[in-house]
Amino acid sequence: xxxxxxxxxxxxxxxxxxxxxxxxxxxxxxxxxxxxxxxxxxxxxxxxxxxxxxxxxxxxxxxxxxxxxxxxxxxxxxxxxxxxxxxxxxxxxxxxxxxxxxxxxxxxxxxxxxxxxxxxxxxxxxxxxxxxxxxxxxxxxxxxxxxxxxxxxxxxxxxxxxxxxxxxxxxxxxxxxxxxxxxxxxxxxxxxxxxxxxxxxxxxxxxxxxxxxxxxxxxxxxxxxxxxxxxxxxxxxxxxxxxxxxxxxxxxxxxxxxxxxxxxxxxxxxxxxxxxxxxxxxxxxxxxxxxxxxxxxxxxxxxxxxxxxxxxxxxxxxxxxxxxxxxxxxxxxxxxxxxxxxxxxxxxxxxxxxxxxxxxxxxxxxxxxxxxxxxxxxxxxxxxxxxxxxx
Numbered sequence: 001x002x003x004x005x006x007x008x009x010x011x012x013x014x015x016x017x018x019x020x021x022x023x024x025x026x027x028x029x030x031x032x033x034x035x036x037x038x039x040x041x042x043x044x045x046x047x048x049x050x051x052x053x054x055x056x057x058x059x060x061x062x063x064x065x066x067x068x069x070x071x072x073x074x075x076x077x078x079x080x081x082x083x084x085x086x087x088x089x090x091x092x093x094x095x096x097x098x099x100x101x102x103x104x105x106x107x108x109x110x111x112x113x114x115x116x117x118x119x120x121x122x123x124x125x126x127x128x129x130x131x132x133x134x135x136x137x138x139x140x141x142x143x144x145x146x147x148x149x150x151x152x153x154x155x156x157x158x159x160x161x162x163x164x165x166x167x168x169x170x171x172x173x174x175x176x177x178x179x180x181x182x183x184x185x186x187x188x189x190x191x192x193x194x195x196x197x198x199x200x201x202x203x204x205x206x207x208x209x210x211x212x213x214x215x216x217x218x219x220x221x222x223x224x225x226x227x228x229x230x231x232x233x234x235x236x237x238x239x240x241x242x243x244x245x246x247x248x249x250x251x252x253x254x255x256x257x258x259x260x261x262x263x264x265x266x267x268x269x270x271x272x273x274x275x276x277x278x279x280x281x282x283x284x285x286x287x288x289x290x291x292x293x294x295x296x297x298x299x300x301x302x303x304x305x306x307x308x309x310x311x312x313x314x315x316x317x318x319x320x321x322x323x324x325x326x327x328x329x330x331x332x333x334x335x336x337x338x339x340x341x342x343x344x345x346x347x348x349x350x351x352x353x354x355x356x357x358x359x360x361x362x363x364x365x366x367x368x369x370x371x372x373x374x375x376x377x378x379x380x381x382x383x384x385x386x387x388x389x390x391x
Contacts, residue, residue: 022035033092035084036082039079046076065117095149097231108132124172129170141356149292155173158190169182226293233361236248253380255378311351
């Protein structure tokens with residue numbers, strides 16, 4: 001019934017156009033798309049203890065679980081079928097990973113569903129889903145993308161990551177208050193997709209020291225503002241401005257092709273992060289929201305890959321007169337990029353792991369050969385593929 005109702009709604013919204021699968025990826029603006037994946041259901045399939053515990057305590061909120069055939073209070077689904085209504089090409093691009101479509105089904109191993117009912121009005125219903133993924137990283141990515149780049153069946157909904165699972169609360173029409181209450185019970189919160197991202201750099205710091213930059217030397221300071229699940233890094237560079245004050249440049253770098261996809265410049269009379277936040281936090285936060293970047297306080301470089309194996313990044317002489325930025329790990333080595341001949345002196349600062357995928361951002365400090373001014377270049381590298389065996 002859910003699938004039939006969904007397709008009926010989608011057909012109405014698309015004025016009779018046949019719904020297309022999200023993975024079609026033809027680049028057109030679309031009224032909606034359907035993501036569907038078959039799942040293996042075993043006789044002992046069971047939702048997580050955390051999800052079931054929340055279902056058992058749901059009566060404390062003035063709601064109860066609708067009787068269903070699920071052995072454990074939540075029904076294991078043989079197929080997850082869900083649409084995004086609407087779904088434009090910008091949202092579709094965010095769901096691509098390494099150039100390929102990787103929607104809510106990517107890495108999904110099991111799904112469970114239950115329905116919450118308002119005790120005072122049985123017409124107010126909220127459908128609850130537990131989407132179980134192969135890893136916490138996959139679940140974190142899906143939860144972030146659901147919040148920024150998905151409209152679950154065209155209904156109001158909330159999503160929250162819990163370990164390797166994503167909990168989704170979908171409110172049916174007319175059940176907004178019920179959704180807020182039930183969603184909060186599961187730890188989800190209503191967020192505005194168009195609100196500025198809260199910058200950890202500008203967060204409340206009562207009794208805490210001022211935020212440390214990731215790098216500070218030679219008159220340059222670098223703060224990292226966060227990653228996006230679609231493979232981008234947002235970072236902020238501060239240097240003395242001509243004529244006084246401080247010049248701040250907010251960069252967003254695509255870690256797949258190492259290109260800068262957004263940049264914005266700000267000026268402040270003061271030199272500290274407080275001066276930047278007082279004047280520009282809202283505009284910077286909106287830019288991060290537009291790129292789907294999640295804010296985070298990152299003040300130190302990572303030392304190892306997710307599996308604990310050490311990683312090292314260095315600059316080595318390439319086959320020509322240019323220098324290569326090389327990453328070495330347990331699986332071998334790989335060249336992340338090549339520095340231009342006129343880059344001047346360069347050294348690697350370190351790397352940061354994305355919380356959403358097997359990818360790192362490597363920061364390289366370059367001194368301009370002509371002016372001697374320092375600058376930072378960001379290169380991305382995958383951790384899961386394309387290693388070359390050591391000779």
